[in-house]
Amino acid sequence: MAQSSKATARLLDKTELDLVARTQRGAIGALPDDELRDLAAKLRERRDKARDGARRQKREMRGKAEPKGAKPASDNSGTKAKADALTAALKRVGAERTRRAEKEKAPSQRSLARKALALKQRQSAAQRPASRTAGKGMRPVENPKAVKSGALNDAGARPAMMRSKIARQS
Structure with a gap:
C-alpha cells in the first residue's frame, strides 16, 4: 500500500529521504541514465x-537470535515499513529504466514514415502498366439473354410506356 509523504519522512533518514524524493514522478524523468543507475544501486543497498x-x-x-542491543527488539514494523518505502522507490526506478529502454528500441515516426513511403513507391511501381493501352487485357462479353435497348418486348418497356403515356395526358 502506498504511504503518505509524512509517514515516509518519519521512517527514513535524510539521505534516504533524498534518494526517495529523486524517484518521484517529476524528478525521475529529469535524471540522466547514469544517475538513474547509481540511484538504483544506492536504493538497493539501503533496501537490503x-x-x-x-x-x-x-x-x-x-527468541531465535541474540539481541543486537541491550535488550531484544519488541517490534519490527518501523524497519519493515522503511524497507517497503525503499522497495517502492526502487520499483519506480526500475519502471523508468524499462520505459527508457523500450523507448530506445521503438522506431521513430520519421523512420516509420520513410519505410511506408518506400513500400508505397515499390508497390505502385509494380502495378503501373508500361504503356497507356490495355493490350491483351479484359474484353467485354455480351450477355446473350439481354434484350437490345429500346426493344418493345423488353420486360420493363410496358411500365415505362404506361408512365410516359400518363405523363403526356396530364
Whole structure:
C-alpha cells in the first residue's frame, strides 16, 4: 500500500529521504541514465540493509537470535515499513529504466514514415502498366439473354410506356 509523504519522512533518514524524493514522478524523468543507475544501486543497498534489519529483529522477537542491543527488539514494523518505502522507490526506478529502454528500441515516426513511403513507391511501381493501352487485357462479353435497348418486348418497356403515356395526358 502506498504511504503518505509524512509517514515516509518519519521512517527514513535524510539521505534516504533524498534518494526517495529523486524517484518521484517529476524528478525521475529529469535524471540522466547514469544517475538513474547509481540511484538504483544506492536504493538497493539501503533496501537490503533495512530488510536484513527487519529479519534480524523478527528473529530476536521470536527468541531465535541474540539481541543486537541491550535488550531484544519488541517490534519490527518501523524497519519493515522503511524497507517497503525503499522497495517502492526502487520499483519506480526500475519502471523508468524499462520505459527508457523500450523507448530506445521503438522506431521513430520519421523512420516509420520513410519505410511506408518506400513500400508505397515499390508497390505502385509494380502495378503501373508500361504503356497507356490495355493490350491483351479484359474484353467485354455480351450477355446473350439481354434484350437490345429500346426493344418493345423488353420486360420493363410496358411500365415505362404506361408512365410516359400518363405523363403526356396530364
